[in-house]
Amino acid sequence: MFSKNKDPIQIDGYQSYGTKDHLYLIGRALEHEGVNLEKTGFISAFKNAFKQFATDELRHAKLRVTLPDDSVFYTTTDAEGYFKVDEKVEGLGELTNSEGWLQLYVSFDDVDKDVVVIGKNKFPCEMLIPSQTAEYGVISDVDDTILHTGVASLLKWRVIFNTLFKDVGKRTSLKGAPELYQKLHRGKSGTAANPMFYVSNSPWNLYKYLETFIRNQLFPKGPILLRDFRGPFEKTPKPEKPHKQHEIRNILKTYPDLKFVLIGDSGEHDVDIYLEVAQEYPEQILAVYLRSVNHKKKVLRVQGVLKKYETTPAVLVEKSEFAEEHARSIGLIK
Missing domain, CATH: 3.40.50.1000 (HAD superfamily/HAD-like)
Incomplete structure (x- = not known):
C-alpha cells in the first residue's frame, strides 16, 4: 500500500470529545509536507501556510487505533484522507488522565516496506471525556x-x-x-x-x-x-x-x-x-x-x-x- 508515495506519510489525529461509553475520533492521513511551525520569518510563514493547504491526502487507507488497554479498532480514510471512529465502547472513563483525556495511538495498518512513515507509524490522538465532577x-x-x-x-x-x-x-x-x-x-x-x-x-x-x-x-x-x-466547485450541499x-x-x-x-x-x-x-x-x-x-x-x-x-x-x-x-x-x- 502507498508504494508509489515518494514523500513520507503521516496521520494527524485531532483532539475530539466523547463519553465514557462512546469513542469518537477524527483525523486525517496525509503525505508529510514538511510544515515546521517553529521556523520564523516572513518567507517561512508563507511556505508553511502554502504547505498546509497544498496537501496530498491518502485516500482509502486502512488505519489501526490502539487504546491504552491495548484494545484495537480499525477505520478507513475517505476520498479526502479523513478518518472517523464512532464506536460504542464501555469503560473509557477508566482510561483517562486527571484532566479527562483519553490518549491513544493511530497507525497505518498496511504499509509497503519501501514507504517512509513519520514517527515510526505511531501517531497520538486524544479524546476528551468531561469529568463527572465538572462544574460546567x-x-x-x-x-x-x-x-x-x-x-x-x-x-x-x-x-x-x-x-x-x-x-x-x-x-x-x-x-x-x-x-x-x-x-x-x-x-x-x-x-x-x-x-x-x-x-x-x-x-x-x-x-x-x-x-x-x-x-x-x-x-x-x-x-x-x-x-x-x-x-469553488464543491458539489456537496451546504449544511x-x-x-x-x-x-x-x-x-x-x-x-x-x-x-x-x-x-x-x-x-x-x-x-x-x-x-x-x-x-x-x-x-x-x-x-x-x-x-x-x-x-x-x-x-x-x-x-x-x-x-x-x-x-x-x-x-x-x-x-x-x-x-x-x-x-x-x-x-x-x-
Missing part, C-alpha cells in the same frame, strides 16, 4: 475571541495577511484571555477540570497552527472543531445550519446534564448563533459573553439585539476583566 463547560469561538484575527476588517484582508504571513509564534491573544479561560477551566472551586471546546470556521488545514497557538498562549487544552475546506451552530448543538446533545458558557465576538454572526442556541437549550446555557470588536456598526447592532434578549445572561464586553467580573458575580469562578 466552555464553548469558545477562536477568531477575534482568543486570537487577534481581523475578521471584521474590510474584505477580511487582515485574516488573509495574518494567516499567510505571520508566524504562529508572533500571533497574539486578546489581552487577559488566557487568564480568564484558565479561571473558567478551574471553575468556582478553583480545582475543577471544566471542559473547554474551541469552535472556528477555519478549515482543518489550520488545525496544527491553531493547536500550537492555543498551547503557546497557555489557553486550557480542548477539542478544536474546524470545518472542511469547500472549494442547513452554520458550522459553529452545528458543532455547539452537538456538544450540548452529547452532554445533556452539563451546563455551558458560550464565548464569541460581535464581529461575525456569533450573537445570532449563540442566542438562538441559548433559546433552544435555555437550561444548559449559564451565560453568553461577546467580545466587542473594533467595528462601531456591528457593536451597535449587537447592543440592540442584547437589549431585547432575556433568556440567559448575555453580556457584550470590551475587556477580559469585564467578563471575569461578571463570571465571578454569578458564581462561575473563584
Whole structure:
C-alpha cells in the first residue's frame, strides 16, 4: 500500500470529545509536507501556510487505533484522507488522565516496506471525556475571541495577511484571555477540570497552527472543531445550519446534564448563533459573553439585539476583566 508515495506519510489525529461509553475520533492521513511551525520569518510563514493547504491526502487507507488497554479498532480514510471512529465502547472513563483525556495511538495498518512513515507509524490522538465532577463547560469561538484575527476588517484582508504571513509564534491573544479561560477551566472551586471546546470556521488545514497557538498562549487544552475546506466547485450541499451552530448543538446533545458558557465576538454572526442556541437549550446555557470588536456598526447592532434578549445572561464586553467580573458575580469562578 502507498508504494508509489515518494514523500513520507503521516496521520494527524485531532483532539475530539466523547463519553465514557462512546469513542469518537477524527483525523486525517496525509503525505508529510514538511510544515515546521517553529521556523520564523516572513518567507517561512508563507511556505508553511502554502504547505498546509497544498496537501496530498491518502485516500482509502486502512488505519489501526490502539487504546491504552491495548484494545484495537480499525477505520478507513475517505476520498479526502479523513478518518472517523464512532464506536460504542464501555469503560473509557477508566482510561483517562486527571484532566479527562483519553490518549491513544493511530497507525497505518498496511504499509509497503519501501514507504517512509513519520514517527515510526505511531501517531497520538486524544479524546476528551468531561469529568463527572465538572462544574460546567466552555464553548469558545477562536477568531477575534482568543486570537487577534481581523475578521471584521474590510474584505477580511487582515485574516488573509495574518494567516499567510505571520508566524504562529508572533500571533497574539486578546489581552487577559488566557487568564480568564484558565479561571473558567478551574471553575468556582478553583480545582475543577471544566471542559473547554474551541469552535472556528477555519478549515482543518489550520488545525496544527491553531493547536500550537492555543498551547503557546497557555489557553486550557480542548477539542478544536474546524470545518472542511469547500472549494469553488464543491458539489456537496451546504449544511442547513452554520458550522459553529452545528458543532455547539452537538456538544450540548452529547452532554445533556452539563451546563455551558458560550464565548464569541460581535464581529461575525456569533450573537445570532449563540442566542438562538441559548433559546433552544435555555437550561444548559449559564451565560453568553461577546467580545466587542473594533467595528462601531456591528457593536451597535449587537447592543440592540442584547437589549431585547432575556433568556440567559448575555453580556457584550470590551475587556477580559469585564467578563471575569461578571463570571465571578454569578458564581462561575473563584
